[in-house]
Each structure stands twice: as C-alpha cells, then as structure tokens.
Amino acid sequence: MEAKTNLLVRDLRAGYGNLDILNGVDLDVPGGQFVALMGPNGAGKSTLLKTLYGMTSIKGGNIDWRGKNIAGQKSRAILGEGISFVPQGRCNFPVMSVDENLQMAAYTLRDAKVKADRDYVYDLFPILKKRRATLAGNMSGGEQQLLEVAMAVLQRPKVLLVDEPSVGLSPAAIGIVFDELLRLHADGMTILLVEQNTKKAMEVAQRAVILRLGQVIWDGLPKDITHDELGELFLTGKMRGEADAVH
Numbered sequence: 275m276e277a278k279t280n281l282l283v284r285d286l287r288a289g290y291g292n293l294d295i296l297n298g299v300d301l302d303v304p305g306g307q308f309v310a311l312m313g314p315n316g317a318g319k320s321t322l323l324k325t326l327y328g329m330t331s332i333k334g335g336n337i338d339w340r341g342k343n344i345a346g347q348k349s350r351a352i353l354g355e356g357i358s359f360v361p362q363g364r365c366n367f368p369v370m371s372v373d374e375n376l377q378m379a380a381y382t383l384r385d386a387k388v389k390a391d392r393d394y395v396y397d398l399f400p401i402l403k404k405r406r407a408t409l410a411g412n413m414s415g416g417e418q419q420l421l422e423v424a425m426a427v428l429q430r431p432k433v434l435l436v437d438e439p440s441v442g443l444s445p446a447a448i449g450i451v452f453d454e455l456l457r458l459h460a461d462g463m464t465i466l467l468v469e470q471n472t473k474k475a476m477e478v479a480q481r482a483v484i485l486r487l488g489q490v491i492w493d494g495l496p497k498d499i500t501h502d503e504l505g506e507l508f509l510t511g512k513m514r515g516e517a518d519a520v521h
C-alpha cells in the first residue's frame with residue numbers, strides 16, 4: 275500500500291521555454307516522508323516544485339505518482355491527483371476574508387464538499403477559524419502563510435509542496451508555521467519543502483536532498499551534513515572534499 279504513495283522522479287528535465295533548469299533529477303519519495311530540498315541559489319529547487327505541479331516546460335523524464343506518469347499534466351489535474359502546492363511569496367487574496375480565500379481555494383470542488391472541507395481546515399487551523407471574517411491582507415505574515423498552507427491542504431492532498439514558507443516571517447511566526455507543517459506530517463502527509471532557513475529545515479525534515487545545477491548531488495539524513503558543510507556548498511558551489519568548483 276505504502277509503495278503506491280511513492281513519488282518517483284526519473285531523469286526529470288525541465289525549464290522555462292528554451293531555458294533548461296532541471297538537468298536530470300532522480301528522486302524517490304516514499305509516502306509520508308518529510309523532505310527538505312536545499313542547495314545554492316538558482317540550483318532549481320523552486321523549479322523542481324513547480325515542475326512537480328505542472329508549471330514548467332518538461333523536456334524529458336518521468337514523474338511517476340501512484341503508478342501513473344503525471345509529467346506534463348496541468349496543475350489542476352495534478353491537484354486532483356492529490357498533490358498540492360504552496361508557492362513562494364504572498365499568494366492569498368488580500369482584500370478577501372479568510373473564509374472567502376478558502377472558498378476560492380475550493381473552486382474545483384462541488385458545492386456540497388466546500389463547507390465540509392472548510393470545516394476540516396478550520397479544525398486543523400483554529401487560529402484561522404477565529405480570523406475567518408478578517409481580510410487576509412490585514413493579518414500578520416505568519417497568519418497569511420498559515421492561510422496559504424490551509425488553502426493548499428483544503429483538498430486533502432497526499433503530497434504538499436511548500437516553497438520558502440519562512441520568508442519575511444519573525445522567528446515566532448516561523449515556529450508556528452513549521453509546527454503546523456510538522457502536525458500535517460504527523461497526520462501522514464508527504465511534504466517536500468524548499469527552505470533557505472537551513473537550520474529550521476534540518477530540524478523538521480527527515481531527509482535532506484541537495485540540488486545543484488538542476489541535479490541531485492546529495493541525499494541523506496539531515497544529521498549527516500553539517501551547517502558548515504552546507505554554508506561552504508552555498509558559498510563555493512562545491513561539497514567539502516570535492517575537487518573542482520562547478521558554480
């Protein structure tokens with residue numbers, strides 16, 4: 275059963291128009307795993323999430339999800355398959371209330387399901403229930419980030435792709451957002467997280483995958499790579515002990 279929820283990425287090549295960014299990504303994510311995707315600026319981390327969510331041009335390779343190749347499908351179809359995406363940056367409707375934002379997030383659902391799914395989200399995020407009539411744009415950055423995660427989990431995905439949730443947040447708000455991600459993970463959700471705050475990412479993730487120049491160059495347990503090693507990689511473009519700079 276568990277194997278069915280694996281996400282198998284094979285030799286994935288993708289980019290924007292003629293621009294190649296992913297140059298043969300291989301990744302196998304078992305169901306329920308919490309994976310942090312890391313790497314230097316421009317490595318292709320966000321592009322990988324966007325590609326999994328059908329937002330880039332696929333040049334080759336497969337994204338096998340529950341026995342089906344979803345590479346090249348439209349985002350809406352991918353959402354329907356149980357993969358949801360929280361993009362980087364503010365992505366709510368600021369002059370709509372929390373409740374209205376959740377209604378917007380439910381636009382692909384049948385009416386009867388919308389209320390049930392909003393209730394599900396309010397159970398998950400009681401803080402949003404209290405603010406249901408508040409305009410999203412009038413909430414704190416942390417609350418808005420929670421709303422954006424809530425909008426993505428409304429349809430009860432199996433996999434949540436989250437891009438840089440800590441950007442612009444205070445340490446306290448970062449703590450709240452990450453606690454919520456951990457809670458979703460504890461409930462069985464598979465999470466792929468792109469996060470510049472490597473300290474936080476390494477604390478919450480079960481596995482670290484490092485990308486460079488659109489390829490996976492390291493894959494292991496967070497405890498097996500130090501912050502110094504990561505810092506070195508981000509600064510120089512090479513892993514400790516690697517002979518030639520490739521940046």
Ligand SMILES: Nc1ncnc2c1ncn2[C@@H]1O[C@H](COP(=O)(O)OP(=O)(O)OP(=O)(O)O)[C@@H](O)[C@H]1O
Nearest residue numbers: 290293295313314315316317318319320321322468
């Ligand atoms: N919509 C786009 N059109 C064209 N090029 C893009 C687009 N989005 C990203 N890129 C380019 O793709 C490359 C990889 O970007 P991406 O955002 O995936 O990197 P990243 O590893 O997430 O980096 P960062 O940590 O800086 O966010 C960069 O050179 C970037 O300029």
